[in-house]
Amino acid sequence: LQLRLIHNEKAEAIGQVAASMAHEVRNPLTTVLGFLKLIRDHRASPEKVERFIDISIEEIKRTEQILTDYLAISKPLSQHREQIDLVPQLAAVIELMTPYATMHNVVLNCGQLPPKPVWLTATATEMKQMLVNFTKNAIEACSERDRGKVTLSLQLTNKSVSLLIQDNGIGMTEEQVRRLGSIYYSTKTSGTGLGLTFSYQLIRSMDGSVQVHSVPEAGTSFTIWLPLARPLQVRRAKN
Numbered sequence: 258l259q260l261r262l263i264h265n266e267k268a269e270a271i272g273q274v275a276a277s278m279a280h281e282v283r284n285p286l287t288t289v290l291g292f293l294k295l296i297r298d299h300r301a302s303p304e305k306v307e308r309f310i311d312i313s314i315e316e317i318k319r320t321e322q323i324l325t326d327y328l329a330i331s332k333p334l335s336q337h338r339e340q341i342d343l344v345p346q347l348a349a350v351i352e353l354m355t356p357y358a359t360m361h362n363v364v365l366n367c368g369q370l371p372p373k374p375v376w377l378t379a380t381a382t383e384m385k386q387m388l389v390n391f392t393k394n395a396i397e398a399c400s401e402r403d404r405g406k407v408t409l410s411l412q413l414t415n416k417s418v419s420l421l422i423q424d425n426g427i428g429m430t431e432e433q434v435r436r437l438g439s440i441y442y443s444t445k446t447s448g449t450g451l452g453l454t455f456s457y458q459l460i461r462s463m464d465g466s467v468q469v470h471s472v473p474e475a476g477t478s479f480t481i482w483l484p485l486a487r488p489l490q491v492r493r494a495k496n
């Protein structure tokens with residue numbers, strides 16, 4: 258009986274996730290389907306066709322992002338951590354996200370970086386996912402504003418590194434800041450509310466912490482503290 262109960266609960270939980278994922282994916286699919294039908298039936302001018310194709314591409318990209326968010330949150334965190342240098346990781350994410358920033362009229366740049374490697378015990382793909390999540394949110398927060406700017410920087414202290422993500426976007430109220438990281442919490446029409454849930458879980462699992470400073474209409478800065486790998490571990494990793 259006990260076993261049966263657990264199975265049912267599991268199925269229920271999976272059902273809830275499937276339902277919300279289906280809901281999220283269905284919207285972009287419906288949009289793209291509608292456009293394809295209009296184009297097939299020659300019911301759109303050439304300019305309209307071009308516009309419909311552009312929107313469809315955006316919608317498909319969004320679907321991809323939704324699937325990425327769901328996969329990240331549903332997979333258990335990796336048990337195979339290695340020593341990774343955060344500096345090149347940060348540079349890679351800036352490069353990766355620059356087209357997204359440009360598309361939103363936002364300048365994405367790199368602030369202060371330490372002159373030496375920043376070794377962490379982490380999984381590269383998870384770290385990258387986390388950096389992308391924060392950067393993406395910061396860009397999205399600036400997208401409706403003039404002179405939007407997002408800056409990523411690193412500061413080294415004795416035993417930890419602080420990663421700063423600053424934007425001059427829409428900001429948040431105290432109530433909004435309190436809700437950050439709760440599953441499905443999103444204020445966006447097309448958000449999943451999973452990006453920060455994953456990121457906060459990852460930071461917690463690495464014994465790190467997050468501080469948020471936000472002013473409505475002025476901007477937000479996230480400070481993420483992560484413990485550095487112990488020197489002995491680093492030496493071994495380099496050999």
Ligand code: ADP
Pocket residue numbers: 390394395398424426427428429437438442443444445447448449450451452453454477
């Ligand atoms: P999503 O981006 O899909 O909405 P997230 O978990 O990434 O989900 O973020 C949750 C919510 O946190 C966002 O919808 C937004 O309201 C808020 N948020 C996160 N980062 C920022 C930021 N830099 N500026 C303003 N609001 C933010």
Ligand code: MG
Pocket residue numbers: 390393394448452453
């Ligand atoms: Mg997000």
